[in-house]
Amino acid sequence: MMQAATRTRRAHVFRVAASSPSDVSGVEAMFSAGLKPENVVAILGKTEGNGCVNDFTRGFATASFEALFARHGVEGVSLVMSGGTEGALSPHWTVFARESLIDDAADAGGPALAIGTSRTFHLPFHHLGRREQALMVAEGVITAMADAGIDDPADVHFVQIKCPFLTLARIGEADSTGHAVATRETLKSMGLSRGASALGVALALGEVDAATITDDVIGSRHDLFSSRASASAGVELTDHEIIVFGMSRAWNGPLAIDHAVMASAIDTASVHNARARLPERATIAAVLAKAEPDPSGMVGGRRHTMLDDSDIAGTRHARAFVGGVLAGVFGMTDLYVSGGAEHQVPPGGGPVAIIVEKER
């Protein structure tokens, strides 16, 4: 007797080369080849800018993808662009898609990579960079976990957040309601928003407890962090876009994810261990990592000069170097190595999420 067909979901991950920040032709070709644009959940891009303040390659890439998706009548894809392909890191897009399937039981044996999304409510601007934002994001992460069919925070391996920041207009709006904003400096508000968002992830995943997250720890207590959060601030939204990547039995297919927390920039052992927890007969589908100069000025007990270099930003040094460390481990250069940030990186170390595709 045949088993009944089962409803399941399946994620897809594609790394696509980019010849420039506006080169979306590789993704367009995948659409022509059958990938449904409406199935795309998110695109994480590495673009060849400096990854710092005046990096316009991110905006150029975002505008190029918005135009592409608009041509296909699709809205709402999360576009997360990380500047900086230092060293031999290779500019590329990682496309995340998902689909619902009526699968036969034989294939249905998860767990597999699960991708869940959510959007929060509009963030009152005087909550930005404060405990309220962290709580709002934590709730959003829990919603996205539910969307992904993930119950256990231990099954979550990477959380991408896109969060708002303050503009002069938004500060004025808060002022007019009689509420004080956390900062009147718009640049600083980006950091506070990312930090509060990361602490929201930490809260949802049980890395930090709720009582600890007070307004004053945001942006100052560097020992509080989520090792699975990746936050970026964007002017185009006033709520939060949240994408959770983890493992779930409700999902199917050859993809699996795990993550390591490197204790230092040269801690390859943790990465090898994480890889070893994943199926051996599998190819690398994506590596998502964060890198920052060790604030102690030392790596492995020896001085580094990243933070004293007035010619090259420390984050650029860090991406180049950690990019090399990871490229040596994985044998490939189209890695998503992003500058870490507020409450997203253990001091001196960095998280590395690994997605593999099992051989059939």
Next chain:
Amino acid sequence: MMQAATRTRRAHVFRVAASSPSDVSGVEAMFSAGLKPENVVAILGKTEGNGCVNDFTRGFATASFEALFARHGVEGVSLVMSGGTEGALSPHWTVFARESLIDDAADAGGPALAIGTSRTFHLPFHHLGRREQALMVAEGVITAMADAGIDDPADVHFVQIKCPFLTLARIGEADSTGHAVATRETLKSMGLSRGASALGVALALGEVDAATITDDVIGSRHDLFSSRASASAGVELTDHEIIVFGMSRAWNGPLAIDHAVMASAIDTASVHNARARLPERATIAAVLAKAEPDPSGMVGGRRHTMLDDSDIAGTRHARAFVGGVLAGVFGMTDLYVSGGAEHQVPPGGGPVAIIVEKER
């Protein structure tokens, strides 16, 4: 009955941290602790400059060591400074010393790391950058091999050359003797001198045959190279300082050397293999490597952006990245990773010499 004592030689290698380009205090402390300044053969330094044209950290370090050795009445130590500690590479000095010992037979069982030196005759300036220079260097390498007690070129793993270059005065001197120089551009003469020197090493080690080395291949035929040469041009000499590192039965002690030729910036397999050819129970004494952006614009089949970056020199990207690759392999950041150069690096790859110290 006791065995007769045997005359033997022993090399010493020390990595010493540098807190700045002029910080020679660590080496001075070793002198106080017993290292004889006159036993020092060479110091290879990594200094925290940009490693390019306007890197004055090299000159500052050289001047600082010259003053130190002058205070100890020692002259003629080969001082080779390589700028650029990108990524988490750590500024440091590698001190190479050697001594003659009357050793008891039990310890005398080489082979061990051997260090030989030589200086060539004064180079007629119109020979610079030409076949004659390569032949002169080849002869010098053979002399240094003899000094090291190495017969077989296969036992040579790293050759450091310091070579002269043309100044306006030297061009004038050549002119006055009626001989045409290879180039009238002083900057270009540095590259030609390094290239001819590297081809001299290649000739001595049997990597290139003598007939191939004509004037016109110097600086143009990139498929001709020595994978064991490291050349730097200095204004302070008109001959060549040559240091050969290899293995010899005439030497003793716990140090051993081997080398890999990485086929690409992410070819860690070759490095692991070279390490595996050395004793397992041993610590790393020094790693000497060269790195350059792959001229094809690709690493492992994927585009890199090192050569298109007008903000950061490609050699800086390459040192940061290959520094990361090797630091991941060796678990340390005080590696001598130097910008490769003319006829010293296989296109897209790079040599890595590894010196280990066996545990007792």
Next chain:
Amino acid sequence: MMQAATRTRRAHVFRVAASSPSDVSGVEAMFSAGLKPENVVAILGKTEGNGCVNDFTRGFATASFEALFARHGVEGVSLVMSGGTEGALSPHWTVFARESLIDDAADAGGPALAIGTSRTFHLPFHHLGRREQALMVAEGVITAMADAGIDDPADVHFVQIKCPFLTLARIGEADSTGHAVATRETLKSMGLSRGASALGVALALGEVDAATITDDVIGSRHDLFSSRASASAGVELTDHEIIVFGMSRAWNGPLAIDHAVMASAIDTASVHNARARLPERATIAAVLAKAEPDPSGMVGGRRHTMLDDSDIAGTRHARAFVGGVLAGVFGMTDLYVSGGAEHQVPPGGGPVAIIVEKER
């Protein structure tokens, strides 16, 4: 008795602030305020990139303006983006428009700023970077002069050329017709195309004679140049867009143009003299200048370090410094100071076109 009305033309020049490379809102606001998009001839932009190889701010600005003009149903506006707002140079767009008027005689008294345009035929790719290209451009300049109503080359003060370059596909196309291209390196073809175009301007304006322009002088004879040419290479065209700025009696209105050739980066006397040749009671409408590091390594007999700096490109130094020199003279920072180039700058000096608007 009233005089008969006269048909005349009038140019308009607007400097518009840009808050980012994609900020076209200032120009859009002018459309709302009455400027007809179809009257716009060209936009010369200064964008805040590095002005070198990996400057994507130019492409981002171009894409943003193309989208703007497409929304208004206008095509064919010449968009010339120059990266690099070093020092206190201010990112901005200079909008050039023109219109035909039936003017009353009182106002009709030119001469005034005249703007003429032309496009050449498609350039056979094996002509690129060769004498044929220069001749084609020279003809195009003469056509644009006629369009502007300028007879005398002495009345031309600035010529902007947009020229094609070679891609692999174009080289293949030339190969397939059995014609050899001037270079197979695409990057080099950009320089050759700009150089040949500039020599075409020089020919049209009588700065160089036709016999001198042979294939081999293009890219090598730096003493041959036009002091009024500004060329940029773009992949999007296979012909040439030419815009001539000068003075003509057929034009009307308060605008006037003249130009200086600075003999060195600090030659303010020539600029003051050019300004003095224009009406005194007038405000500055636009300053269009070119700057390059003096190849002699000296300015005013003293060494500069622009060409030895491996951290900052020499053209960036030059724009910052000449930007300062000219901002000091004109008292404003939204100047179009562009990196000079092949056959467009006298060695060590640079052209400066000044457009003023007479007070009424």
Next chain:
Amino acid sequence: MMQAATRTRRAHVFRVAASSPSDVSGVEAMFSAGLKPENVVAILGKTEGNGCVNDFTRGFATASFEALFARHGVEGVSLVMSGGTEGALSPHWTVFARESLIDDAADAGGPALAIGTSRTFHLPFHHLGRREQALMVAEGVITAMADAGIDDPADVHFVQIKCPFLTLARIGEADSTGHAVATRETLKSMGLSRGASALGVALALGEVDAATITDDVIGSRHDLFSSRASASAGVELTDHEIIVFGMSRAWNGPLAIDHAVMASAIDTASVHNARARLPERATIAAVLAKAEPDPSGMVGGRRHTMLDDSDIAGTRHARAFVGGVLAGVFGMTDLYVSGGAEHQVPPGGGPVAIIVEKER
């Protein structure tokens, strides 16, 4: 009848080209030509580093001059090295010397450039960066004015201070005496020391009153500043070296000094006015200026990008640009344009001291 000879003093100022940060040969040549090394009071150098944290050209230059003066048996010359010769600024040394003369009355008609020096007592380390340091420096400035024979603060046009900063050892020393230091961050202590020193100058010159200078304004109240102070922190001293430049009737000779305060980076009018207050028939002996990016993000009402550029430090942009502005005014590029700093620059503007030598 002959008039009686008069005892007077005379200052000398020489600008000497430097071919590299260690090139002291030009000054050595002046010693050979008759300049007495013991008459040299100070050398202000512009070296070709980045002028930021990892600029070792300053230390290299200082070490090179120390060795030179040691060879001549001279100690205590104030060596002040400012990194950064962006744009076409030319690396050079400005040598300040003074001598006592028995002059005949005809020549004795001052006033002329006067140079006075002083050293303060040792600064207790817990006073560093606090009101006490400012008071100590103010007293030292008054002493140096007396040394220069200057009574009226209005006659002082430039004050160079070399001040100490905190090291870990010095913090420990303060700790051991039970006194809290102003900061435990050594880098921050440099800024506090420069700031307190500059406010000391402001106090001595009547630019700020004593009651205003409390601990908490140091480093925070940017509206408090001296427009004639130039402070640099050095690890080699624990007191302060102070050099006052001004006009005095007790001095003689062809040199004269005045200064301008530029209201913005393009305020050339103030510079022309200061120049006009000096003798017309005179050549420029030295220009000493400070430059910083306008913190408002605007110059002359238009946006600049210096503070958003993550590739080039804002101070480098500012030196290049203001260097251009001043080189355009003075027609020379060996100007001492130094990055301004704490309490030394009016926000958005900068001081410019001009020393001229009257024609005879």
